[in-house]
Amino acid sequence: EAQVTQNPRYLITVTGKKLTVTCSQNMNHEYMSWYRQDPGLGLRQIYYSMNVEVTDKGDVPEGYKVSRKEKRNFPLILESPSPNQTSLYFCASRPLTGREQYFGPGTRLTVT
């Protein structure tokens, strides 16, 4: 089944404790992206990648890191999480010239 998977789905952590949210897709898509979703603000792009080893900042990259060492994986790293990073995070992928983005199930992160 073609899908985007994220882990974990739920995470509660404390300020300053490094964490990684994994994202993997099995559709051989070149383009992958991370979004955060907050009430009233919709989806805001954090980082995106157009292929292996090619990443770029989105609208809200501060406090986040990403890497793209393999085509299928695009992990999101929070090196020192803060409470304002409490949010619902989505990973998405699509072919580079494609139109439809496929979203993962989401990761709800709470930073206390």
Next chain:
Amino acid sequence: QQPVQSPQAVILREGEDAVINCSSSKALYSVHWYRQKHGEAPVFLMILLKGGEQKGHEKISASFNEKKQQSSLYLTASQLSYSGTYFCGTGVMDSNYQLIWGAGTKLIIKP
């Protein structure tokens, strides 16, 4: 700059029609529409490219007014399954890869 969606929320009876608008202050290359049900990931509905072409998907269609930089999503004879939050994602002329998303329109369909 984030596109503006209107209305923010709408409540309908099953069978009624709805229109959701998405307006941008930037010159648009494309408008993407997604629906998100509560607790789920957004799901692609359709994309419109500059040129004003109207696309359809069963009883859901959309238009793109290039002069106004505005897209409208039309839901005809709404069904209970149409409930959810609708988002528009706009692609600007100088960046085909990034989308800027509206805040969403919450649609509630009552029996």
